[in-house]
Amino acid sequence: MNFDTLHLDHIGIRVTDLATAEAFYAKLGFLRDPEEYAPEAKASGLVHPSGMRIHLIYNGVTAEEGNVLLDAPIKRPGYTHAAFIVENMNELVDWLAREGIEITEGPVMMGHGRRNVCFIRDPDRNVLEFNEILA
Structure with a gap:
């Protein structure tokens, strides 16, 4: 390179x-x-x-099956989500609730407790991941 x-x-x-x-x-x-x-x-x-x-x-x-990379039964290659780092997951979760934005997964600990993760979807069902790095 x-x-x-x-x-x-x-x-x-x-x-x-x-x-x-x-x-x-x-x-x-x-x-x-x-x-x-x-x-x-x-x-x-x-x-x-x-x-x-x-x-x-x-x-x-608009696709009937939602997000064709994640929601369809056949998993095709492609970008599946964008991930962002936040300083405080609890503050994010509270803010999402106030805004009426549904959390589709999490918060959950991943990587041997290294990060706290949650997922949401935008209006077109694109997935966004949020990570609080713990260690």
Whole structure:
């Protein structure tokens, strides 16, 4: 390898409705970056105050089976989720309850108690993982 990969630039998330997705991700602190809004490509770049970036690709169609990578009986290759680190899982869980965002799994300890993990879904059933690193 003749180059170093320094950081992850962004995560692309396919959605069906841009306004609905932007409103959901705004609750998580991601706001549209006008420099990365490309209607001709059906893409909207969002940035979090921490500097994390996601791109909403708004050309999705609703699938009857939900998330085709995770909910369909045949497990096809592809990206299954994005994972984020939080400082306090209890605060996240309380906030999710206040916002009416369902936790689909967890919180649960993983990695020999190294991290506390929970999962949610966005309006298009894309999976988001949150980790509190304990040790």
